[in-house]
Amino acid sequence: MANILVVDDELGIRDLLSEILNDEGHNVELAENAAQARAARSRSRPDLVLLDIWMPDTDGVTLLKEWSTTGLLSMPVIMMSGHATIETAVEATKIGAHSFLEKPITLQKLLKAVETGLARNTAALPRKLGSPMAAPAVELTVEAAMTGGQTIPPVVELGPQPRQLFELDKPLRDARDEFEKSYFEFHLAKEGGSMTRVAEKTGLERTHLYRKLKQLGVDLSRGKRGTA
Numbered sequence: 001m002a003n004i005l006v007v008d009d010e011l012g013i014r015d016l017l018s019e020i021l022n023d024e025g026h027n028v029e030l031a032e033n034a035a036q037a038r039a040a041r042s043r044s045r046p047d048l049v050l051l052d053i054w055m056p057d058t059d060g061v062t063l064l065k066e067w068s069t070t071g072l073l074s075m076p077v078i079m080m081s082g083h084a085t086i087e088t089a090v091e092a093t094k095i096g097a098h099s100f101l102e103k104p105i106t107l108q109k110l111l112k113a114v115e116t117g118l119a120r121n122t123a124a125l126p127r128k129l130g131s132p133m134a135a136p137a138v139e140l141t142v143e144a145a146m147t148g149g150q151t152i153p154p155v156v157e158l159g160p161q162p163r164q165l166f167e168l169d170k171p172l173r174d175a176r177d178e179f180e181k182s183y184f185e186f187h188l189a190k191e192g193g194s195m196t197r198v199a200e201k202t203g204l205e206r207t208h209l210y211r212k213l214k215q216l217g218v219d220l221s222r223g224k225r226g227t228a
Contacts, residue, residue: 002047002118003027007037007063008080009055013103017050019206020110023196034058041067046075048117051097053081053088061092068096076117080105107200181216188218 004026006017011032018028029046031037034057040046053060060079067073079092082103089100098117101109168175184198191197199206 001025001027003029003044004114005029005031005037005040005046005049007031007034007049007055007060008052009033010052013052013080017105017110020107020196021114023194024111024114026114034060034063037063041072047121048114049075049077050101050114051077051079053079053092054083061088061095064092064095064097076121078113078117107196111196177216180212181218184213184216184218 004021006014006021006028008014008017009032014030014032018030021028029040031040033055037049037051041049051060051064058066060081064073064077064079067077073096076098077096079089079097079100080103081088081100092100098120099113101113184202187198187201191201195206195209199209202209204212
């Protein structure tokens with residue numbers, strides 16, 4: 001679990017990122033502009049910051065420079081924008097940003113960037129505590145600037161699962177609903193109740209998935225209880 005600060009002037013983006021990151025078990029603080037981001041940073045050092053570039057008061061690159069020159073850039077910062085160029089991404093990484101995400105942000109890229117950012121933060125701890133070990137250097141390339149230069153760990157597949165029998169002597173719609181309910185319950189249990197991972201696994205948008213599960217009467221607490 002990590003403390004993540006999300007800075008974006010769009011309410012919809014803040015809500016979506018907060019929902020996804022909370023679902024992954026992280027604590028999320030939200031800021032809609034640079035002023036709120038400064039206040040949040042002054043209260044404590046977050047483990048990771050997701051920082052939008054285009055904001056009405058102060059843009060994200062300027063805020064990143066400010067943190068860097070004042071010694072406050074002590075956490076990984078992932079820049080976000082729907083209009084920035086590769087040059088902007090490379091500039092941000094030279095200032096000290098960990099990586100860059102282009103909007104609209106896909107679920108896979110978001111989770112990958114957050115995972116690698118937090119991993120780098122953890123790797124840097126021994127050096128801060130006086131250990132001779134240092135975090136491995138990351139080559140500054142366009143790919144590294146845009147993605148963080150890491151790959152997603154392979155997914156561990158479960159073994160054969162118990163066979164589910166369905167009653168076929170019923171209307172098609174009822175039989176289909178019964179199958180879909182079992183299908184989603186299986187994936188919820190397999191992913192520990194994580195709606196984010198179930199959405200990724202089944203290929204559905206989160207809003208569509210929530211609506212579908214509610215329609216089918218799926219108990220959303222079952223998977224999470226199973227992991228407690």
